[in-house]
Amino acid sequence: MTTDLGFIDPTVGGGKARILLAPRPMDLAGKVVGMIDNTKEQGDVILRTIADALKERYGVARVIIKRKEHYSKPALDSLIDEIAQEVDVAIAAVGG
Amino acid sequence: MQGRIVDNTVDEFEFFLEKEWSDGFPVVTPTEARVARILTGTSRDPEEVVGNIPPAMAPATVRTVAIHALMAGCKPEYLPVVLGAIKLMLGEEFNLNGVQGTMHGVAPLMVVNGPYAQQIGLHGGNGCFGPGFRANASIGRAIRLMLLNLGGGIAGVGSATVFSSPLRYTACLAENTERSPWETIAVSRGYQPGDNVITCAMVESPRLCYDDVSEEPERLLTGIADSMAALSSWNMHVRSDMMVAMSPEQATLCAKAGLSRGDVHRKLRETAGRTVRDLKRGGNWRRERALKINVDPDNDDAFVPTIKDERDLHLIVAGGWGPLTAVCHGWGGGSRAVHGTYVV
Amino acid sequence: MTMKVDEFEFFLTKEWSDGLPVVTPTEERVAHMLTGTRRDPGEVLGKVPPMLEPATVRTVAIHAVMAGCLPAYLPVVLGGLQLMLREEFNMNGVQGTMHGVAPLMIVNGPHARKIGLHGGNGCFGPGFRANATIGRAIRLMMMNLGGGIAGLASATIFATPLRYTACLTENLDRSPWESLAVSKGYAPDDDVITCVMVESPRLCFDDVSQEPDRLLTGVADSMTAMGSWNMHARSDMVVAMGPQHAEICAKGGLSRADVHRRLCEQAGRKVRDLKGGGNWRRERALAFPIKVDPDNDDFFIPAIKDPKDLQLIVAGGWGPCTAICHGWSGGSQAVHGRYEI
Numbered sequence: 001m002t003t004d005l006g007f008i009d010p011t012v013g014g015g016k017a018r019i020l021l022a023p024r025p026m027d028l029a030g031k032v033v034g035m036i037d038n039t040k041e042q043g044d045v046i047l048r049t050i051a052d053a054l055k056e057r058y059g060v061a062r063v064i065i066k067r068k069e070h071y072s073k074p075a076l077d078s079l080i081d082e083i084a085q086e087v088d089v090a091i092a093a094v095g096g
Numbered sequence: 097m098q099g100r101i102v103d104n105t106v107d108e109f110e111f112f113l114e115k116e117w118s119d120g121f122p123v124v125t126p127t128e129a130r131v132a133r134i135l136t137g138t139s140r141d142p143e144e145v146v147g148n149i150p151p152a153m154a155p156a157t158v159r160t161v162a163i164h165a166l167m168a169g170c171k172p173e174y175l176p177v178v179l180g181a182i183k184l185m186l187g188e189e190f191n192l193n194g195v196q197g198t199m200h201g202v203a204p205l206m207v208v209n210g211p212y213a214q215q216i217g218l219h220g221g222n223g224c225f226g227p228g229f230r231a232n233a234s235i236g237r238a239i240r241l242m243l244l245n246l247g248g249g250i251a252g253v254g255s256a257t258v259f260s261s262p263l264r265y266t267a268c269l270a271e272n273t274e275r276s277p278w279e280t281i282a283v284s285r286g287y288q289p290g291d292n293v294i295t296c297a298m299v300e301s302p303r304l305c306y307d308d309v310s311e312e313p314e315r316l317l318t319g320i321a322d323s324m325a326a327l328s329s330w331n332m333h334v335r336s337d338m339m340v341a342m343s344p345e346q347a348t349l350c351a352k353a354g355l356s357r358g359d360v361h362r363k364l365r366e367t368a369g370r371t372v373r374d375l376k377r378g379g380n381w382r383r384e385r386a387l388k389i390n391v392d393p394d395n396d397d398a399f400v401p402t403i404k405d406e407r408d409l410h411l412i413v414a415g416g417w418g419p420l421t422a423v424c425h426g427w428g429g430g431s432r433a434v435h436g437t438y439v440v
Numbered sequence: 441m442t443m444k445v446d447e448f449e450f451f452l453t454k455e456w457s458d459g460l461p462v463v464t465p466t467e468e469r470v471a472h473m474l475t476g477t478r479r480d481p482g483e484v485l486g487k488v489p490p491m492l493e494p495a496t497v498r499t500v501a502i503h504a505v506m507a508g509c510l511p512a513y514l515p516v517v518l519g520g521l522q523l524m525l526r527e528e529f530n531m532n533g534v535q536g537t538m539h540g541v542a543p544l545m546i547v548n549g550p551h552a553r554k555i556g557l558h559g560g561n562g563c564f565g566p567g568f569r570a571n572a573t574i575g576r577a578i579r580l581m582m583m584n585l586g587g588g589i590a591g592l593a594s595a596t597i598f599a600t601p602l603r604y605t606a607c608l609t610e611n612l613d614r615s616p617w618e619s620l621a622v623s624k625g626y627a628p629d630d631d632v633i634t635c636v637m638v639e640s641p642r643l644c645f646d647d648v649s650q651e652p653d654r655l656l657t658g659v660a661d662s663m664t665a666m667g668s669w670n671m672h673a674r675s676d677m678v679v680a681m682g683p684q685h686a687e688i689c690a691k692g693g694l695s696r697a698d699v700h701r702r703l704c705e706q707a708g709r710k711v712r713d714l715k716g717g718g719n720w721r722r723e724r725a726l727a728f729p730i731k732v733d734p735d736n737d738d739f740f741i742p743a744i745k746d747p748k749d750l751q752l753i754v755a756g757g758w759g760p761c762t763a764i765c766h767g768w769s770g771g772s773q774a775v776h777g778r779y780e781i
Binding site: 113120121123124167200225228252266300317327341379417418421 | 448452453457458459460461462463464507508538539540560561562563564565566567568569570571572573576579583589590591594595596597598599600601602603604605606639640641642643644645646647648649654655656657658659660661662665666667668669672680682716717718719720721755756757758759760761762763766
């Protein structure tokens with residue numbers, strides 16, 4: 001961490017774990033899609049609308065929506081595992 | 097990016113001011129000699145792991161904390177407070193992860209009680225929320241630098257904060273125990289007067305609440321309670337912390353009328369709030385939110401208290417002598433204030 | 441063994457230190473900073489009250505160096521200080537007051553953009569060098585040259601976090617309206633600073649309203665309080681609407697002037713709701729520059745006594761939030777003017 005400049009650079013940046021992306025399917029027809037409801041008001045309405053559109057337009061077979069406990073806290077590992085077991089593709093939106 | 101070269105040496109100030117995690121202010125250049133010096137402020141093993149700072153989850157060892165403390169401008173004797181505080185803030189109930197990303201603008205305000213705070217010059221009198229007091233300024237800043245660098249809570253990057261808040265530069269103070277008529281907040285929670293304690297709550301910058309008129313507590317506390325409620329404050333709509341810092345003059349006014357700290361705490365909780373009718377007119381009122389906090393959304397006359405749980409109101413005595421109380425509203429993201437002793 | 445002075449300790453222990461490290465002011469750094477202006481280093485800007493030490497361009501440059509400024513920021517610091525020394529701003533009063541207000545600088549124009557002054561996400565907080573250091577340079581001068589030190593010349597009870605630094609710009613990229621400066625009659629490419637004495641921002645959330653009436657009701661509610669000086673004296677106020685809230689108003693057909701007017705009309709309390717706590721005194725009400733009837737419980741006392749006192753800006757990131765900064769009672773009036781590059 002000590003630079004050639006004679007002082008320490010504590011900037012975090014090195015040693016980050018590499019996250020490999022799961023392969024994406026080329027189309028959604030017949031697939032099971034999962035979504036996480038973050039519990040913010042009317043978020044469920046938005047997700048259900050998206051679910052309907054995915055089925056209509058892309059031939060998605062089934063959409064599973066699970067609710068986490070609180071919008072400002074991460075979803076429990078058990079919830080994520082549950083979804084991972086059941087779905088082919090998961091959508092986790094990041095937003096307010 | 098390399099720092100600007102001055103006489104063939106890198107300008108160390110530029111080097112750090114240009115970092116993405118900089119708070120925008122200059123830092124004390126961290127050299128091995130300075131790190132060794134600041135580590136004399138603790139007897140803990142420098143390699144001891146304190147925890148990982150969310151959301152980037154970079155690890156903080158005692159040595160890492162020391163480096164950020166020294167950059168912030170801390171003296172070695174401040175280090176135990178910084179170590180104690182970051183440890184408390186990593187407690188799950190505090191939800192540091194959430195506040196790093198939130199749209200809101202709250203900061204982890206530290207109230208430090210006990211003899212060590214006094215020893216190191218932590219300030220709780222005139223101007224305690226503002227600049228000019230090295231312990232206050234640098235201890236709070238050390239925390240922020242870690243949240244930025246190790247945690248990655250950078251506005252517009254890891255953080256969706258709309259405005260942030262000036263309190264995010266630094267947020268640390270002591271009570272004005274010399275002029276307080278009551279026991280400290282720590283003692284009121286069951287700690288001993290000789291314990292060194294930190295209380296941490298996620299709050300906004302203080303709203304100043306003036307009253308040079310009241311001569312008895314009823315009217316005084318009505319005015320303070322008024323500043324504890326607003327249509328657009330998250331405190332009305334979810335369970336949320338709040339810090340009320342009474343000046344010694346206003347606390348004494350209450351004490352002279354026979355009120356204990358507990359009495360004032362209770363009166364503020366009972367008085368601060370708004371009716372359902374009022375809350376519907378603007379701000380963040382939603383039926384679903386009301387139901388979650390056991391408010392009947394169809395009863396317009398129902399009174400919705402600001403403080404949903406007595407543990408959420410943090411009453412302290414701080415500031416210089418004068419007719420003012422500072423009220424810090426809380427967050428809506430499910431953070432619970434934390435408190436604990438720290439090792440000196 | 442030679443004793444090398446730790447330059448950081450040297451400044452951190454000064455009585456006028458704000459408590460945070462400074463960039464060591466060497467002759468070389470000051471010379472470099474002075475390349476940021478064409479003005480003569482010996483030019484006197486004024487004296488900073490209450491101690492009344494003189495501020496020359498060079499003095500200002502030294503404080504700008506210490507604060508962490510880049511040379512390109514210097515014109516803003518110079519322009520800001522000059523405005524703040526105007527009599528109507530009453531810098532002398534705010535240096536001594538029990539209250540906790542800071543001279544917030546709102547900078548408009550192309551130069552602000554060029555130097556990276558930030559008006560989006562997190563603009564009131566840390567992480568933006570121009571915002572942080574320009575505001576800090578002003579504070580260091582108020583402390584060192586002016587002597588506004590808490591517990592000494594300053595009777596400030598709490599101060600406020602905004603006193604560490606108080607400088608930002610608007611979020612024009614996402615604003616539906618013209619800038620604050622343009623609304624005051626300046627040209628869009630004038631470089632303008634507006635300075636106003638205010639407390640730290642109160643955050644005002646509304647993710648419910650989809651039309652302006654309800655939105656502005658909530659905003660107006662946060663513009664009043666029994667304990668706010670705004671209710672009891674003529675006082676400035678800053679309302680920084682987040683772009684999302686501004687858009688709701690614009691989509692509802694409101695111009696900036698419409699919103700300004702509505703807030704001036706709506707924000708306030710009835711006499712009945714002010715008597716029961718806070719700083720209400722009959723004599724204060726009678727001293728307003730507007731006529732009120734303090735003996736009529738139903739009389740509506742507006743928070744804004746003169747429309748010039750409300751500084752409405754669009755700033756912050758995208759989100760359902762507006763920030764409101766209450767003012768002071770000490771006879772300070774906001775100032776504004778162009779600054780020289």
